[in-house]
Amino acid sequence: MEFTQVFEPLALDSLHDFALSRKEDGWRYVQTLAVNKDDGVDLVYSFMKNGALVNSVISDVPRDAEVPSISDAFLAAFVFENEIHDLFGVRITDIAIDFEGNFYRVSEEYPMTIISPEQLAAREKAAKIAAAKAAKERAAANAAEASAEAAAEAEKPSEDEEARKAAELEAKLAAMDPEKAAKVRAAMEARAKKGGE
Amino acid sequence: MGYASRSPWVIHYDGSSCNGCDIEVLATLCPGFDGERFGVVNTGNPKHADIFLVTGSVNEQNIDVVRQIYDQMVEPKVVVACGICACSGGVFHDCYNVIGGVDQAIPVDVYAPGCAVRPETLIDAIVAGVKVLDEKEAALKEQKRAAKKER
Amino acid sequence: MGKATVIPFGPQHPVLPEPLHLDLVVQDETVIDCLPQIGFIHRGLEKLVEKRDYNQFIYVAERICGICAMGHSLGYAETVEELMGVEVPKRAEYLRVIWHELSRIHSHLLWLGLAADAFGFESLFMHCWRLRERVLDLFEKTTGGRVILSVVKVGGVVRDIDGAMLREIVAVLEGLEAEYATIVSTLLTDASIKNRTVGVGVISHEEALDLSMVGPFARASAVNYDCRMLGRGAYGDLSDFQPILDTQGDCYARIKVRCSEVLQSIAIIKELVAKIPTGDIAVDVKGSPADGSQASNVLEQPRGECYYYARGNGSKNLERMRMRTPTSQNLAGMVAALKGCDLADVNMIILTIDPCVSCTER
Numbered sequence: 001m002e003f004t005q006v007f008e009p010l011a012l013d014s015l016h017d018f019a020l021s022r023k024e025d026g027w028r029y030v031q032t033l034a035v036n037k038d039d040g041v042d043l044v045y046s047f048m049k050n051g052a053l054v055n056s057v058i059s060d061v062p063r064d065a066e067v068p069s070i071s072d073a074f075l076a077a078f079v080f081e082n083e084i085h086d087l088f089g090v091r092i093t094d095i096a097i098d099f100e101g102n103f104y105r106v107s108e109e110y111p112m113t114i115i116s117p118e119q120l121a122a123r124e125k126a127a128k129i130a131a132a133k134a135a136k137e138r139a140a141a142n143a144a145e146a147s148a149e150a151a152a153e154a155e156k157p158s159e160d161e162e163a164r165k166a167a168e169l170e171a172k173l174a175a176m177d178p179e180k181a182a183k184v185r186a187a188m189e190a191r192a193k194k195g196g197e
Numbered sequence: 198m199g200y201a202s203r204s205p206w207v208i209h210y211d212g213s214s215c216n217g218c219d220i221e222v223l224a225t226l227c228p229g230f231d232g233e234r235f236g237v238v239n240t241g242n243p244k245h246a247d248i249f250l251v252t253g254s255v256n257e258q259n260i261d262v263v264r265q266i267y268d269q270m271v272e273p274k275v276v277v278a279c280g281i282c283a284c285s286g287g288v289f290h291d292c293y294n295v296i297g298g299v300d301q302a303i304p305v306d307v308y309a310p311g312c313a314v315r316p317e318t319l320i321d322a323i324v325a326g327v328k329v330l331d332e333k334e335a336a337l338k339e340q341k342r343a344a345k346k347e348r
Numbered sequence: 349m350g351k352a353t354v355i356p357f358g359p360q361h362p363v364l365p366e367p368l369h370l371d372l373v374v375q376d377e378t379v380i381d382c383l384p385q386i387g388f389i390h391r392g393l394e395k396l397v398e399k400r401d402y403n404q405f406i407y408v409a410e411r412i413c414g415i416c417a418m419g420h421s422l423g424y425a426e427t428v429e430e431l432m433g434v435e436v437p438k439r440a441e442y443l444r445v446i447w448h449e450l451s452r453i454h455s456h457l458l459w460l461g462l463a464a465d466a467f468g469f470e471s472l473f474m475h476c477w478r479l480r481e482r483v484l485d486l487f488e489k490t491t492g493g494r495v496i497l498s499v500v501k502v503g504g505v506v507r508d509i510d511g512a513m514l515r516e517i518v519a520v521l522e523g524l525e526a527e528y529a530t531i532v533s534t535l536l537t538d539a540s541i542k543n544r545t546v547g548v549g550v551i552s553h554e555e556a557l558d559l560s561m562v563g564p565f566a567r568a569s570a571v572n573y574d575c576r577m578l579g580r581g582a583y584g585d586l587s588d589f590q591p592i593l594d595t596q597g598d599c600y601a602r603i604k605v606r607c608s609e610v611l612q613s614i615a616i617i618k619e620l621v622a623k624i625p626t627g628d629i630a631v632d633v634k635g636s637p638a639d640g641s642q643a644s645n646v647l648e649q650p651r652g653e654c655y656y657y658a659r660g661n662g663s664k665n666l667e668r669m670r671m672r673t674p675t676s677q678n679l680a681g682m683v684a685a686l687k688g689c690d691l692a693d694v695n696m697i698i699l700t701i702d703p704c705v706s707c708t709e710r
Binding site: 001002003004007028029030031033035036044046048053055074075076078079080097099103104110111116118119122123125126127129130175 | 383385386387390395399436444454455544557558559560561573575578580586636639642643644646647655657659661662663664665666667668670672676677678679680681684708
Binding site: 198202210211212213214215216217218219221223224228229253254258259262265289291292293294295312313315331 | 473
């Protein structure tokens, strides 16, 4: 038995029929999960058969959509469907064992849908990094086209200098006893990190 | 030493602990550390217990359960917060469903930190708890005597 | 027939090691329905991925559950490695599996003890936990921790185990094997234990498949599935791996399966110690998971298959991390096993399922 995993799209309308056909074909129900998005959720349903793990992703389910329960086909799903209702506020209809919002008693309603300041900051940072990377690539492409030779010449010395210094240090470290060398390396890494921030 | 402190009976409740501290509480009373040789006995009945060992932090759903167990215990009683989650919330302190340490719900007498709390720390904590138990017992007796005199 | 009455069971209950609440609908002495209620340990740690970066989160992941701690850190690390396309050195894979199998032995011994306690066999409980202490001593010697190990990191492991220590692990396990044999023969041949467990809480093979059950609970009903047979990581280098199965599907079969799994884990560790390659124990992991990338993973925990899912958003923090733990998958099976049982058997049936509530609720 070999393990494989795939992610494939699924439409919300066909979810229930899809679950029934999975049941018919002898697949094992693995799990259901939700991922919070700005205006809705992604739902991931996983099934497994002979080592093949298939994750069916329903993208961008609107918050007010009604999602049919698959717990009539796979009873084990009732746990996750109640959980998704309580934490993400997704309306799932006809759950076999329906707790009607009392599965978890939490202090705030639908806690997983709240976008925390940390998450927002992380997203902004990621967007900035992506933008900077794109800009850099663009600039590099432009430079290469315009004056490839000159730019390369200008860049080279400083790079060479750094590489030479690093090589010298490596040689020195190799001569030291390993424990001390490891300490020096750790200190250098810490410094580099500090400088980077 | 008072009569309770010679053989303190403990009750254990798992707040929202990860089980790590719970199994260490049990391990403390099992062979290996053998807390029972000091007369420490685990009981499931709050009315029988002198020391309340709480693991894990409190949340919306279990805060009442912790309070109810504490209220059912008879005086004098001692609460030991076992593990860093019970002390302050620990690694989960900024989770959305964690209120904080056990001291948010009931008064705590001994804090035993650690993740997970080590059996050695727990034995120390119970010994410290026994001292508090004796003090509380003496204070109770004093109160009774004073009340008798007034009458 | 008497009137149906609802009996609340838990969360604080002498036979329950963990806060689990059940509403048992009872008619005379028979349980006719059961409604599990959870949420006492819900912390909401899946949302913590927003506050901790993917390297820090491994310490949160292993604190999902103190019994399955090693498995959770391993499963989380494997998922993030899959997400970022990191190749882990062979030696690290072997070390991970050695620790993981050790923690399976510790978990099963813990469980055997609790099961013995549930039918009032307290000395057997003590003996199981005495043996378990030796495994914990091995953990302490190799990692410094007793239950929370913190040895796995994204890209490998934090510590190596040297040759002398590996030989000591094998020696300790060999000593444990002999004493374990007497415990198992007591457990499996004692008439009073058989009286309490044979034919109790039966789940048929068809039911087990229908309820998508996992782990020893399913294998006791002859469901031939164990994530280790997928041959991932060091498991792929084992000469042979066959899941341990039983056909009866009752409490006794579940005890039998777990008893044999301890011996299987010892054999796996012995084989891996003999085969372990030399080399690095970790690779440097740099960068962040790409925006919108997703990965899933399954891992055999002591209690069964655990599913992990991660999605990146281009930053150091993951967009979403999700664990579907074996116990939450088995809740449907637990309800089915409890229906129709005697009230006095409830604790026995719950224990043989080996529920891990803090895993379930996270």
